[in-house]
Amino acid sequence: MKKLQVLGTGCPKCKKLAENAEAAAKALGIEYTLEKVTNISDIMKFGVMTTPALAVDGVVTSAGKVPSVDEIKSMMS
Amino acid sequence: MAKCSCAGGVKVVLPCSGSANVGQIANEAAKRLDIEGTAKFFCTAGLGGHVSGMVASVKGADKVLVLDGCPVGCARKCAEEAGISGFERVVVSELGIEKKHEFNIAEADIQKVVAQCRATLSASGAKKGAGCCG
Ligand code: SF4
Numbered sequence: 001m002k003k004l005q006v007l008g009t010g011c012p013k014c015k016k017l018a019e020n021a022e023a024a025a026k027a028l029g030i031e032y033t034l035e036k037v038t039n040i041s042d043i044m045k046f047g048v049m050t051t052p053a054l055a056v057d058g059v060v061t062s063a064g065k066v067p068s069v070d071e072i073k074s075m076m077s
Numbered sequence: 078m079a080k081c082s083c084a085g086g087v088k089v090v091l092p093c094s095g096s097a098n099v100g101q102i103a104n105e106a107a108k109r110l111d112i113e114g115t116a117k118f119f120c121t122a123g124l125g126g127h128v129s130g131m132v133a134s135v136k137g138a139d140k141v142l143v144l145d146g147c148p149v150g151c152a153r154k155c156a157e158e159a160g161i162s163g164f165e166r167v168v169v170s171e172l173g174i175e176k177k178h179e180f181n182i183a184e185a186d187i188q189k190v191v192a193q194c195r196a197t198l199s200a201s202g203a204k205k206g207a208g209c210c211g
Contacts, residue, residue: 055129
């Protein structure tokens, strides 16, 4: 079970990142949970300085951009 | 404060913040570049410590400026160890400022470093993305 967390205050890019993360997990056929972390002080606990960001199992794998589905697949495997 | 980077064009400055006049000039210059809006001052120690959010934030920036106090290059090594590449670099001691283990830093030296950082960043030019939050 992969734990996916999208860090961002809820702008369109955050939503696109969540969509891409879900699409990547589905394409890989893995079980996942998706959490949207929108509280700025919770986001900062990850050490993230730019959003949107994606954490996989608690490790931030991208920040400040929306990676493609393929890029996220490689972050998960 | 985490910054929404939806507008793109994020520039980052990573000073060594070392225990010498040149390290502290680098730190002060980074503060001023952030305050004036030229580049975001990020935590170089976080890169050195492989804090995943810091590393990912720097990798996601459009332009990275490493600001070392002297040729030892501690900020550069932190960046390289964290897998950051393609960065610009300014070295304070190469601007005619002698390295000393003291902390009396001169205003003129700070301004010289800030000016060099501005010039380096504007010469390299960051790409701008489309905004989305407004
Ligand atoms: S680059 Fe030079 S001034 Fe900066 S931390 Fe390293 S040794 Fe100290």
